[in-house]
Structure formats: structure tokens, C-alpha cells
Amino acid sequence: MTAMALRHAVLAALLDGEFSGYELAKSFDIGVSNFWHALPQQLYAELAKLEKEGLVEGREVVQETRPNKRLFQVTEAGRTELEEFAAAPLKSSVIRDDLLVKVQTADRIGIEPVIAQLEARAVAADAKIELLGRVLRKMRGDMEEEEFLLHGDRIGGYLTGLRGLAFEQGHRDWCRRSAAILKERSARAER
Numbered sequence: 001m002t003a004m005a006l007r008h009a010v011l012a013a014l015l016d017g018e019f020s021g022y023e024l025a026k027s028f029d030i031g032v033s034n035f036w037h038a039l040p041q042q043l044y045a046e047l048a049k050l051e052k053e054g055l056v057e058g059r060e061v062v063q064e065t066r067p068n069k070r071l072f073q074v075t076e077a078g079r080t081e082l083e084e085f086a087a088a089p090l091k092s093s094v095i096r097d098d099l100l101v102k103v104q105t106a107d108r109i110g111i112e113p114v115i116a117q118l119e120a121r122a123v124a125a126d127a128k129i130e131l132l133g134r135v136l137r138k139m140r141g142d143m144e145e146e147e148f149l150l151h152g153d154r155i156g157g158y159l160t161g162l163r164g165l166a167f168e169q170g171h172r173d174w175c176r177r178s179a180a181i182l183k184e185r186s187a188r189a190e191r
Contacts (some may be wrong), residue, residue: 006046008085009036011078014056016154018073021047047072055081103178111182118179125172132165144158 013027024047025040038046055078056147058070074082090094099121106114139158140148154157 006036006038006042007050008082009038010046010050011055011074011082014072014078015082016157018071020061020069020071022069024072050078053077061141075153094153099175106182111186115179115182115186118175122172122175122179125168125175128168129165129172132161132168136161136165 009028010024013024016027018026021040021044025043028036028038028043047058049057051058051072054075056072057075058072061069061071063069068161099117102114102117136145136158139154139161142153148158149155
């Protein structure tokens, strides 16, 4: 079984064309971050590893008014790596989130800081929902969503965007409900 690694997320992002490390980082920020987070330094290090392994190839672009840059694209070996990854059996999804550990302690340690963090996460989720909505609208252009889903180009990124949107909406709703429940329980305990 091939485990998901940053390498697969980078290779998948590079399927859209040739990118510099900077452009790849921006792409991750907008389109990939809803399912895989990576710092720019991690992306640069991963590009170097992938190039050394022959999964991507880079070329130097000379620029007159700015520093030179390297552009990377997926090689046939990189495509093969992605095909093997796509065909490998899936592992179960897991949630690893510090906030869940904090909520679990709310009965025993105190709830005010937990409520504040739940509310802050709900606000952050709203911002991601707005961003993902803009990205999805831009991707589909003038098409209605159902028409785009059936006939649009490059549907994979749109589908992962929809998953990210559903995740953020569910997460926001859970945070707000959990905060409301904890507030109500606290109010009842004080009476």
C-alpha cells in the first residue's frame, strides 16, 4: 500500500503544468490547502527530492528584471508514481485535531477557553468557506455547477474544492453547536 505523502500532493499539483516553487506554494494555498497543508520550505525541499528521484524535471528561466527562477514539471516517472498511488488501496480517514482533545477535556478542566477556541474556529471556517466559494466560482466560470460537473475541464480540482467546502461547513456548524451547548451547560450549572 502506498501511503499519501507530500510528494503525491506536489506531483498532483504539477499535473496542471509547469510551476516555480513560488507558484506551487500559491497553488497549495488556494487549491490544495483544503486537503493538504505544506509550508513553502517543505515544498521547495520536496521539489528538490522529486527532481533528484527523476519524478519532476526543472529548468532554469533567465529573467532580466528579477532573479532567475526554476520551473518544474512532472516526468513520465512522476506520472507513473501518481498512477500507482491512485490505484493503491485506501487507508481509513482519521481526524487529528487539537481542538477535539480540548473539547474532550471541557467537562473536567474548564470550558471558557474551549468555547473561545470553538468560536474562533467557526470564524476561520467562514473565511475558508468564502475563499473556497470564490475559487469554485472562478473555476466554473459562466457555467452552472451541475453543467460544469458534467462537462467542465479539469474536474478533479473542483471536486476536491467541493470536499473542502463541505468539510469547512460541517466543521463550522459543529463548532458553533458545541460552543452553544457548552455555554448552555455552563449557564445551567451557575443557576
